[in-house]
Amino acid sequence: xKKISTMVLYMADEGEWDDLWGGxxxxxxxxxxxxxxxxxxxxxxxxxxxxxxxxxxxxxxxxICVKTHNSWHQVSPIKxxxxxxxxxxxxINFETN
Numbered sequence: 001x002k003k004i005s006t007m008v009l010y011m012a013d014e015g016e017w018d019d020l021w022g023g024x025x026x027x028x029x030x031x032x033x034x035x036x037x038x039x040x041x042x043x044x045x046x047x048x049x050x051x052x053x054x055x056x057x058x059x060x061x062x063x064i065c066v067k068t069h070n071s072w073h074q075v076s077p078i079k080x081x082x083x084x085x086x087x088x089x090x091x092i093n094f095e096t097n
Contacts, residue, residue: 001039001040002095002096002097003041003067003093003094003095004066004067004094004095004096005064005065005066005067005093005094006064006065006067006073006091006092006093006094007062007063007064007065007091007092007094008025008062008063008064008065008089008090008091008092009061009062009089009090009091009092010057010058010059010060010061010062010063010088010089011059011060011088011089011090012057012058012059012085012087012088013059014059016059016085017057017058017059017085017087018084019056019057020079021078021079021080021084022076022077022078022079023057023075023076023078023087024054024055024056024057024075024076025054025055025057025063025073025074025075025076026049026051026052026053026054026055026073026074026075026076027051027052027053027054027055027065027072027073028049028050028051028052028072028073028074029049029050029052029070029072030044030048030049030050030072031048031049031050032048035048036070036072037069037070038069038070038071038072039069044072046074046077049072049074051076054076057087075087
């Protein structure tokens with residue numbers, strides 16, 4: 001309940017990331033409507049969520065998620081052989097005191 005918002009900064013070089021690898025930030029909602037209210041930052045398994053919108057991993061992009069009772073978001077699974085570049089981000093949570 002203290003969280004106000006989360007800002008995710010993508011720190012990739014131009015052309016370094018392929019969208020086929022996943023790793024985008026997904027705005028999502030639980031498949032079960034009874035679980036949609038989330039004031040206490042409860043976590044649910046990835047497979048229990050429906051994706052509303054995906055923001056692909058882009059160089060020098062920032063996304064801010066404002067905390068509400070239904071501001072569910074997640075990172076899509078990353079695919080690849082493990083030899084490609086890392087998905088580098090900086091995540092900043094803003095909270096009340």
